[in-house]
Amino acid sequence: MTYKIVIPGELPDLNTIIAESKRGRGKWQPYNEIKQANTIKVAWIAKSKIKKKLNKIDLEITWICKNRRKDKDNIMAGTKFILDGLVAAGVIENDGWKQIGDISHKFKVDKHNPRVEVEIREA
Numbered sequence: 001m002t003y004k005i006v007i008p009g010e011l012p013d014l015n016t017i018i019a020e021s022k023r024g025r026g027k028w029q030p031y032n033e034i035k036q037a038n039t040i041k042v043a044w045i046a047k048s049k050i051k052k053k054l055n056k057i058d059l060e061i062t063w064i065c066k067n068r069r070k071d072k073d074n075i076m077a078g079t080k081f082i083l084d085g086l087v088a089a090g091v092i093e094n095d096g097w098k099q100i101g102d103i104s105h106k107f108k109v110d111k112h113n114p115r116v117e118v119e120i121r122e123a
Helices: 014-023 029-049 072-088
Strands: 002-008 057-065 100-111 114-121
Touching: 002 014, 002 029, 014 029, 014 072, 029 072, 057 072, 072 114
Parallel strands: 057 100
Antiparallel strands: 002 114, 057 114
16 A cells, blocks of 8 residues: 655755754754654654554655755755654654665655655555
8 A cells, every 4th residue: 555645845954954963062952853843744744644553664755846956865864854753653663674665766846835745655
């Protein structure tokens, strides 16, 4: 079975995460705030769409960005928030090798409606 969740807007990229960590001058609080906010955002969306616990999943993540200014590898750092959100929502037990199969990424641009579309397939 395949499930789809759509996360509005863009998730923080790696450069943003690093900048926030530096802002904290060695403290984890700024990063933790970003992580918690985005994990909760994904968890709420996942809970509303997926009502059962899945054993092992494959993911196809389509990053629909507002422009092409960010490198794709920086954008993909948001995968952390997606996986942690699925765990927080109770969709998967953990985000280790036992629960996560393949992850593929696609990239598109929509300057009027940036979002992240995640297709979740039971493996």
